[in-house]
Amino acid sequence: MDLTDFNAQRSTIHTPAGRIAYVDIGTGPTTLFVHGVLMSSYLWRNVIRELAGDRRCVALDLPGHGRTPLNPGQGLALPDLAEWLESFCTALGLEAVDLVANDTGGAIAQVLAARHPERLRSLALTNCDVHDQIPPEAFKAAVAAACEGLMAPALVEMYAHPEQARKALAQGYEHPERLSDETIREYFGPFRRLEGARGAERVVTSLHAADLLAVESELAKLVVPTLIVWGTGDTFFDVKWAYWLKDAIKGAERMIEIPGAKLFWPDERAAELVPHLRQHWRAC
Numbered sequence: 001m002d003l004t005d006f007n008a009q010r011s012t013i014h015t016p017a018g019r020i021a022y023v024d025i026g027t028g029p030t031t032l033f034v035h036g037v038l039m040s041s042y043l044w045r046n047v048i049r050e051l052a053g054d055r056r057c058v059a060l061d062l063p064g065h066g067r068t069p070l071n072p073g074q075g076l077a078l079p080d081l082a083e084w085l086e087s088f089c090t091a092l093g094l095e096a097v098d099l100v101a102n103d104t105g106g107a108i109a110q111v112l113a114a115r116h117p118e119r120l121r122s123l124a125l126t127n128c129d130v131h132d133q134i135p136p137e138a139f140k141a142a143v144a145a146a147c148e149g150l151m152a153p154a155l156v157e158m159y160a161h162p163e164q165a166r167k168a169l170a171q172g173y174e175h176p177e178r179l180s181d182e183t184i185r186e187y188f189g190p191f192r193r194l195e196g197a198r199g200a201e202r203v204v205t206s207l208h209a210a211d212l213l214a215v216e217s218e219l220a221k222l223v224v225p226t227l228i229v230w231g232t233g234d235t236f237f238d239v240k241w242a243y244w245l246k247d248a249i250k251g252a253e254r255m256i257e258i259p260g261a262k263l264f265w266p267d268e269r270a271a272e273l274v275p276h277l278r279q280h281w282r283a284c
Contacts, residue, residue, distance in 0.1 A: 001049040006042060010067060017087040018074065021067030024062035026052030029281070030094055030119075031060035036103020036128070038155075039264070040066030042186050043102065048269035051277070058097075062105070065190055076206035078134075082111035089119055090152055091249040096121040098281055102266050103128050103154070105142055109124065114218035121152055122284045124277055127234045127263050130207040130241040131216070131248070138171065138236045146204045152197035155239035161189040171235050172263040178247055204283060212258040219249045225282040231261025254280070 010025040023041055025048055033044040041059035046058040049120055063084070064070030072079075085108060089097065099120050101109035106128020113123055129136070135143045145151045164183040166176040166220035173179065191197040226249050230242035239257060246252040256276050258265055 001045045003042070003186055006045050012067070013062065013088070013091050015084075015087045017084045017089040018063070018071045019069060020060055020084075020088050020091075022058060022088070022092075023048070024092075027057050028055045029276075030056045030058060030097045032094065032097040032099050033057065034088070034099070034101040034105030034109055034209045035062065035065070036105045037062070037207075038065070038191075038200060039187055040105065040190075040283045041265065042066070042183070043267050044100075045267075047100075047266055047273055047277075050270060050274040051078070057093065058092070060085075063197065063205070063227055064203055065247065068096060070196075070199040070202065074205050078107055078111045078207060078211035079115075080206075081108045082115055085112050086116050086119065095119075098122045098124070098284075099128075100124045100277065101128060102126045103263060104207065106130075106132075107134055107207070110212060110219060111215050111223055112214035112272075114223060117222055117224055120224045122225045122227070122281060123249075124229065124280060125245065126229050126266055126273070127231050127237045127242075127261075130213060130237065130245050131206075131238060132213060133241060134207055134209045136203075136236040143204055145199040149198075149201065151201050151204065152191070153195055155191035155197040155200055156194055159185060159192040162167045169264075174260065174262050174265070174268055178268075216248060222249050225280070227276065228252060228255040229258060229276050231258045231263065231265040231269075233260040233262045236263050253283070 009025050012021050035043045035045040062135045079284050098119045106125045162181045169176045228242050228246050230239050232239045242255050246255045
C-alpha cells in the first residue's frame with residue numbers, strides 16, 4: 001500500500017480527548033493498531049494490506065504524530081495515553097477489538113489492557129517497552145537530548161535531509177537504505193517545523209517506567225488471550241524481555257521469535273507477522 005492509497009483512507013474523529021486522525025480499512029472483526037514514538041499509523045500499512053480483505057483494520061496516529069495534533073497541556077504520560085486510546089475506541093464505537101501494538105504503543109496497550117480489559121478480545125505485542133525498560137538503555141541519550149531541547153532541531157534536520165534520518169533509523173530497521181524519502185517524510189512530517197518537533201520532545205519526556213510498573217499486578221491477572229511476537233535483532237528491547245512479558249501476563253499463550261528482526265520489523269517484515277496474528281485470532 002503506497003502513501004497515496006493510505007492517505008485516501010484517512011479520517012478524523014473528535015473525542016473528549018481531542019481530535020484524532022486514523023485510517024479505517026476493510027470489513028470484518030476489528031483490529032486496532034498502535035504505533036510508537038516518532039512513527040505513525042503508516043508503520044502498519046503493509047500489515048493492513050495483508051489483512052484488509054477480511055478484517056476491519058483501524059490504525060490511529062498518536063498525539064503529535066502523523067495527522068493527530070498535540071493540544072496544549074495535553075497529558076502524555078502512559079495512563080493519559082491509555083485513556084486517550086479508550087476515548088478513541090468509545091468515539092468510534094469499537095468493542096472487543098484485537099489490539100496490536102509496537103514500541104511505545106505496546107506500553108500504552110499494556111496500560112489499557114490493565115485498566116480496560118473489557119475493551120479487548122485479544123492482545124498482540126511486538127517489540128515494545130516492558131517493565132522498567134522505558135526508556136530502554138539505547139534510547140536514554142535521546143531522552144536526555146529531548147530534556148535539553150536538543151532533539152527537536154535534530155528532527156527538523158532529519159525531515160529536511162532524509163539521509164540523516166536513515167542513519168538514525170538504522171537502530172530500528174534492518175535495511176534503512178530501503179526506506180524511501182517519501183516514507184521518511186511521512187514519519188517525520190509532524191517534526192518538519194520546530195514547534196512540531198518540540199511536541200515530540202514533550203511526548204518522549206512524559207514516558208516513565210513507574211507507570212508501567214504500576215499496572216504489573218493487573219497484568220498478572222489479565223486473562224485476555226495475548227500473543228508476543230519479538231524481533232531478536234532489536235538493540236532497544238532484548239528478546240529476554242519478551243519472555244519476561246510472557247510470564248508477566250496471565251493470558252500470554254505464545255511467544256514467537258522473528259530472527260534478526262529489529263524494532264520496526266512490522267514495517268519491514270509484515271508478511272512474517274500476519275500468519276501469527278491470524279493463528280492467534282483463530283484460537284481466541
